[in-house]
Amino acid sequence: MLTPMLASLLPLFLLFRISFCQYSSDQCSWKGSGLTHEGHTRDVEQVYLRCSQGSLEWLYPTGAIIVNLRPNMVSPATARLSVCIKPSAESSGTNIYLDRNGKLRLLLPEQDQAQGKVHCFGIQEGALFIEAVPHMDISRRITAFQYELVSDRHKAGPHLLGASCQPCSDxxxxxxxxxxxxxxxxxxxxxxxxxxxxxxxxxxxxxxxQKTHVFVSGGVRVRSWTGRIKMPLQCGVRSGEGEFLFTGAVRFGEAWMGCAPRYKDFLRLYHEAQQQGTNPCHVDTN
Structure with missing residues (x-):
């Protein structure tokens, strides 16, 4: 059931005004203030972000904004992308919905944002409709989150769609x-x-x-690195002897495990594919 505010906003989706908020040059991030919006509380501002990752920060939210997340290049693979958002621990002041052709589905209520948990949805499920929650004092309300666009083959972590503990095929x-x-x-x-x-x-x-510095060097004289890799709890991973080949994705600065065969099994597989000429890329195994 729609709130009274949403009911009044839906007929006005075409009454968008140009926002005077700040964009980065590559439109990866957006920062705005409800103070520029207060005189037009019935308008719905459109925000377009066209990067694989970025952030949004809406200070003193009033009214509503629609956030359209898209990659900077359109291809047939775009339809298979997922969007993941991670609210900051201080995020408040709004409810976040998914808007698909005017139909709204609650994705993240105000009271859940401070938990900082990652929420994901398919890019075809719609844009983000972010509605300000009426408060007597909006001076301390800020809605802020990071976002990432994730392809199906790079999914990792329990918060992403289709996370699995099944061993990888060759x-x-x-x-x-x-x-x-x-x-x-x-x-x-x-x-x-x-x-x-x-x-x-x-x-x-x-x-x-490594995409980012998730593994830290032990020093100039020590050619080794240490780090932490996260896995879904239900996978039941345990400490084991021997060497592995760790692969995976970095999500919001954290490493998530993908395929992790024993290194000796990877060597056998890699050399067999090398002899058959079916290796998709070269790896230095010396």
Whole structure:
């Protein structure tokens, strides 16, 4: 059931005015203030963000805004993208809905935003309709979140659609080595069971690639790295001997496990594919 405010806003979706808020040059982030909007509380501002990741910060929210998240390049794969948003711990002042052709579905109520949990949805499920919740004092209300566009093949973590604990196929392992945000050879040192996921402490002996610095170097004289990789709690990961090839995705600065075969199994698989000429990319296995 729509709130009275939503009911009054829906017939006015075509009455959009130009926003005087600040955009970055590549339209990855948006920062605005409800103070510029207060005299037009019945208008719905359109916001367009066209990057794979960025942020939004709406100070003193009043009225509503519609946030359209799209990649900067359109391709057939766009339809398979998912959008993930992570509210800041101080986020408040609004309810966040999914708007698809004027039909609204509650995605994130105001009281849940401070938990900072990641919420994901398919890009075809609609735009974000962010509605200000009436408060006597809006001076301390700020709605803020980070967002990322995620392709199906790079999904990782329990908060993303289709997270699975099933072992990767041979084809998936070879593709993961070429496309993952991080690829590293190493061993498991410790597994901590946290509230919603497992946190795996790893020691890396060979770092092939990392998108961001999720693995920290042990120093100039020590050619090793350490870090933590998260996994869904239901996977039941345990400490084990031997070396693994860790691959996965980086989501909001955190590493999430993808394919992780034992290194000796990866070597066998890689050399077989190399002989057959079916390797999708080259890896230095020396």
């Amino acid at each position: 084809t998936e392992v070879l593709l993961a080595v070429c496309t993952s945000d991080f690829v590293a050879r190493g061993s498991i040192r410790k597994v901590d069971q946290e509230e919603e996921h497992s946190s795996v402490t790893v020691e890396i002996s060979h770092l092939y690639r």
